[in-house]
Amino acid sequence: MQSESEELDKIEVRLKSSSGDCCIPGFSAGYAVYIDGREKNAGCKGAFLLVTGLAIAALAVGALIFGPSTISYYRSTGPSWFQYIQMYAAPIIAVGGALFTLGGHLYSKRAMGREEFLLEIYQLIAPDGQLVSGVVRIRYLGGDNFNIEIDY
Incomplete structure:
Protein backbone atom coordinates (compact mmCIF):
# COMPACT_ATOMS: atom_id res chain seq x y z
CA MET A 1 0.00 0.00 0.00
CA GLN A 2 1.24 3.48 -0.85
CA SER A 3 1.95 5.89 2.00
CA GLU A 4 0.54 9.40 2.08
CA SER A 5 3.96 11.01 1.67
CA GLU A 6 4.62 9.22 -1.60
CA GLU A 7 3.25 10.94 -4.64
CA LEU A 8 2.02 9.07 -7.68
CA ASP A 9 4.52 8.97 -10.51
CA LYS A 10 3.55 11.76 -12.85
CA ILE A 11 4.28 11.74 -16.56
CA GLU A 12 6.96 14.29 -17.38
CA VAL A 13 6.33 16.86 -20.10
CA ARG A 14 9.37 18.86 -21.19
CA LEU A 15 8.44 22.30 -22.44
CA LYS A 16 10.45 23.82 -25.29
CA SER A 17 9.79 27.42 -24.25
CA SER A 18 8.21 29.30 -21.36
CA SER A 19 5.35 30.40 -23.59
CA GLY A 20 3.76 28.66 -26.54
CA ASP A 21 1.80 25.72 -27.86
CA CYS A 22 2.59 22.22 -26.66
CA CYS A 23 1.43 18.83 -27.90
CA ILE A 24 1.05 16.15 -25.21
CA PRO A 25 0.72 12.76 -26.92
CA GLY A 26 -1.97 10.52 -25.46
CA PHE A 27 -3.64 13.23 -23.40
CA SER A 28 -7.07 13.09 -25.06
CA ALA A 29 -7.21 9.27 -24.74
CA GLY A 30 -6.27 9.44 -21.04
CA TYR A 31 -8.81 12.19 -20.40
CA ALA A 32 -11.53 10.19 -22.18
CA VAL A 33 -10.84 7.20 -19.91
CA TYR A 34 -11.00 9.51 -16.88
CA ILE A 35 -14.33 11.02 -17.99
CA ASP A 36 -15.84 7.57 -18.61
CA GLY A 37 -15.07 6.63 -15.00
CA ARG A 38 -16.82 9.69 -13.51
CA GLU A 39 -20.49 9.92 -12.62
CA LYS A 40 -22.47 11.90 -15.16
CA ASN A 41 -23.92 15.22 -13.93
CA LYS A 109 -17.08 13.85 -7.49
CA ARG A 110 -17.52 16.09 -10.53
CA ALA A 111 -15.05 15.68 -13.37
CA MET A 112 -11.99 17.91 -13.54
CA GLY A 113 -11.48 20.16 -16.53
CA ARG A 114 -8.76 19.36 -19.05
CA GLU A 115 -6.40 21.96 -17.59
CA GLU A 116 -6.79 20.63 -14.04
CA PHE A 117 -6.35 17.07 -15.29
CA LEU A 118 -3.14 18.08 -17.05
CA LEU A 119 -1.69 19.55 -13.85
CA GLU A 120 -2.82 16.54 -11.79
CA ILE A 121 -1.44 13.79 -14.02
CA TYR A 122 1.50 15.43 -15.79
CA GLN A 123 4.61 17.08 -14.38
CA LEU A 124 5.75 20.12 -16.32
CA ILE A 125 9.49 20.56 -16.80
CA ALA A 126 10.66 24.07 -17.76
CA PRO A 127 13.11 24.62 -20.66
CA ASP A 128 15.97 24.97 -18.14
CA GLY A 129 15.26 21.46 -16.79
CA GLN A 130 13.66 22.55 -13.48
CA LEU A 131 10.19 21.59 -12.28
CA VAL A 132 7.65 24.31 -12.97
CA SER A 133 6.79 25.85 -9.61
CA GLY A 134 5.57 29.33 -10.56
CA VAL A 135 2.28 30.47 -12.00
CA VAL A 136 1.17 28.43 -15.00
CA ARG A 137 -1.54 29.53 -17.43
CA ILE A 138 -2.93 26.66 -19.47
CA ARG A 139 -5.44 26.90 -22.29
CA TYR A 140 -6.83 23.83 -24.04
CA LEU A 141 -6.66 24.10 -27.84
CA GLY A 142 -8.20 20.76 -28.82
CA GLY A 143 -7.03 17.20 -29.20
CA ASP A 144 -3.65 16.82 -27.48
CA ASN A 145 -2.70 20.51 -27.88
CA PHE A 146 -2.39 23.15 -25.16
CA ASN A 147 -1.11 26.67 -24.91
CA ILE A 148 1.11 26.86 -21.83
CA GLU A 149 2.63 30.02 -20.34
CA ILE A 150 4.95 29.96 -17.35
CA ASP A 151 5.67 32.92 -15.04
CA TYR A 152 8.82 32.45 -13.02
Whole structure:
Protein backbone atom coordinates (compact mmCIF):
# COMPACT_ATOMS: atom_id res chain seq x y z
CA MET A 1 0.00 0.00 0.00
CA GLN A 2 1.24 3.48 -0.85
CA SER A 3 1.95 5.89 2.00
CA GLU A 4 0.54 9.40 2.08
CA SER A 5 3.96 11.01 1.67
CA GLU A 6 4.62 9.22 -1.60
CA GLU A 7 3.25 10.94 -4.64
CA LEU A 8 2.02 9.07 -7.68
CA ASP A 9 4.52 8.97 -10.51
CA LYS A 10 3.55 11.76 -12.85
CA ILE A 11 4.28 11.74 -16.56
CA GLU A 12 6.96 14.29 -17.38
CA VAL A 13 6.33 16.86 -20.10
CA ARG A 14 9.37 18.86 -21.19
CA LEU A 15 8.44 22.30 -22.44
CA LYS A 16 10.45 23.82 -25.29
CA SER A 17 9.79 27.42 -24.25
CA SER A 18 8.21 29.30 -21.36
CA SER A 19 5.35 30.40 -23.59
CA GLY A 20 3.76 28.66 -26.54
CA ASP A 21 1.80 25.72 -27.86
CA CYS A 22 2.59 22.22 -26.66
CA CYS A 23 1.43 18.83 -27.90
CA ILE A 24 1.05 16.15 -25.21
CA PRO A 25 0.72 12.76 -26.92
CA GLY A 26 -1.97 10.52 -25.46
CA PHE A 27 -3.64 13.23 -23.40
CA SER A 28 -7.07 13.09 -25.06
CA ALA A 29 -7.21 9.27 -24.74
CA GLY A 30 -6.27 9.44 -21.04
CA TYR A 31 -8.81 12.19 -20.40
CA ALA A 32 -11.53 10.19 -22.18
CA VAL A 33 -10.84 7.20 -19.91
CA TYR A 34 -11.00 9.51 -16.88
CA ILE A 35 -14.33 11.02 -17.99
CA ASP A 36 -15.84 7.57 -18.61
CA GLY A 37 -15.07 6.63 -15.00
CA ARG A 38 -16.82 9.69 -13.51
CA GLU A 39 -20.49 9.92 -12.62
CA LYS A 40 -22.47 11.90 -15.16
CA ASN A 41 -23.92 15.22 -13.93
CA ALA A 42 -22.46 14.78 -10.43
CA GLY A 43 -21.58 18.48 -10.34
CA CYS A 44 -25.11 19.59 -11.27
CA LYS A 45 -26.79 17.20 -8.86
CA GLY A 46 -24.39 18.18 -6.10
CA ALA A 47 -24.86 21.90 -6.65
CA PHE A 48 -28.65 21.46 -6.64
CA LEU A 49 -28.54 19.56 -3.34
CA LEU A 50 -26.14 22.12 -1.85
CA VAL A 51 -28.47 25.01 -2.67
CA THR A 52 -31.61 23.11 -1.66
CA GLY A 53 -30.16 21.97 1.67
CA LEU A 54 -28.90 25.46 2.45
CA ALA A 55 -32.29 27.00 1.64
CA ILE A 56 -34.19 24.48 3.79
CA ALA A 57 -31.83 24.91 6.73
CA ALA A 58 -31.88 28.72 6.42
CA LEU A 59 -35.70 28.76 6.34
CA ALA A 60 -35.88 26.65 9.49
CA VAL A 61 -33.21 28.71 11.28
CA GLY A 62 -35.09 31.88 10.33
CA ALA A 63 -38.34 30.44 11.67
CA LEU A 64 -36.58 29.41 14.87
CA ILE A 65 -34.93 32.79 15.42
CA PHE A 66 -37.64 35.18 14.21
CA GLY A 67 -40.72 33.10 14.99
CA PRO A 68 -42.88 33.55 18.09
CA SER A 69 -42.06 31.77 21.33
CA THR A 70 -45.53 30.15 21.39
CA ILE A 71 -47.51 28.81 18.47
CA SER A 72 -51.29 28.85 18.58
CA TYR A 73 -53.69 27.55 15.97
CA TYR A 74 -57.31 26.52 15.61
CA ARG A 75 -57.94 22.87 16.22
CA SER A 76 -60.47 22.73 13.38
CA THR A 77 -58.09 24.03 10.69
CA GLY A 78 -54.78 22.83 12.14
CA PRO A 79 -51.43 24.56 11.91
CA SER A 80 -50.35 26.34 8.75
CA TRP A 81 -47.33 25.32 6.71
CA PHE A 82 -45.11 27.94 8.38
CA GLN A 83 -46.33 26.89 11.83
CA TYR A 84 -45.26 23.31 11.07
CA ILE A 85 -41.81 24.68 10.20
CA GLN A 86 -41.76 26.57 13.51
CA MET A 87 -42.82 23.49 15.48
CA TYR A 88 -40.31 21.15 13.86
CA ALA A 89 -37.43 23.55 13.16
CA ALA A 90 -34.66 21.36 14.60
CA PRO A 91 -35.46 18.25 12.50
CA ILE A 92 -35.89 20.42 9.41
CA ILE A 93 -32.46 21.99 10.04
CA ALA A 94 -31.03 18.46 10.32
CA VAL A 95 -32.62 17.46 7.00
CA GLY A 96 -31.26 20.61 5.34
CA GLY A 97 -27.81 19.90 6.75
CA ALA A 98 -27.95 16.30 5.51
CA LEU A 99 -28.93 17.44 2.00
CA PHE A 100 -26.13 20.03 2.10
CA THR A 101 -23.60 17.36 3.12
CA LEU A 102 -24.78 14.94 0.44
CA GLY A 103 -24.61 17.72 -2.14
CA GLY A 104 -21.05 18.55 -1.13
CA HIS A 105 -20.09 14.88 -1.47
CA LEU A 106 -21.63 14.63 -4.95
CA TYR A 107 -20.15 17.96 -6.05
CA SER A 108 -16.68 16.79 -5.07
CA LYS A 109 -17.08 13.85 -7.49
CA ARG A 110 -17.52 16.09 -10.53
CA ALA A 111 -15.05 15.68 -13.37
CA MET A 112 -11.99 17.91 -13.54
CA GLY A 113 -11.48 20.16 -16.53
CA ARG A 114 -8.76 19.36 -19.05
CA GLU A 115 -6.40 21.96 -17.59
CA GLU A 116 -6.79 20.63 -14.04
CA PHE A 117 -6.35 17.07 -15.29
CA LEU A 118 -3.14 18.08 -17.05
CA LEU A 119 -1.69 19.55 -13.85
CA GLU A 120 -2.82 16.54 -11.79
CA ILE A 121 -1.44 13.79 -14.02
CA TYR A 122 1.50 15.43 -15.79
CA GLN A 123 4.61 17.08 -14.38
CA LEU A 124 5.75 20.12 -16.32
CA ILE A 125 9.49 20.56 -16.80
CA ALA A 126 10.66 24.07 -17.76
CA PRO A 127 13.11 24.62 -20.66
CA ASP A 128 15.97 24.97 -18.14
CA GLY A 129 15.26 21.46 -16.79
CA GLN A 130 13.66 22.55 -13.48
CA LEU A 131 10.19 21.59 -12.28
CA VAL A 132 7.65 24.31 -12.97
CA SER A 133 6.79 25.85 -9.61
CA GLY A 134 5.57 29.33 -10.56
CA VAL A 135 2.28 30.47 -12.00
CA VAL A 136 1.17 28.43 -15.00
CA ARG A 137 -1.54 29.53 -17.43
CA ILE A 138 -2.93 26.66 -19.47
CA ARG A 139 -5.44 26.90 -22.29
CA TYR A 140 -6.83 23.83 -24.04
CA LEU A 141 -6.66 24.10 -27.84
CA GLY A 142 -8.20 20.76 -28.82
CA GLY A 143 -7.03 17.20 -29.20
CA ASP A 144 -3.65 16.82 -27.48
CA ASN A 145 -2.70 20.51 -27.88
CA PHE A 146 -2.39 23.15 -25.16
CA ASN A 147 -1.11 26.67 -24.91
CA ILE A 148 1.11 26.86 -21.83
CA GLU A 149 2.63 30.02 -20.34
CA ILE A 150 4.95 29.96 -17.35
CA ASP A 151 5.67 32.92 -15.04
CA TYR A 152 8.82 32.45 -13.02
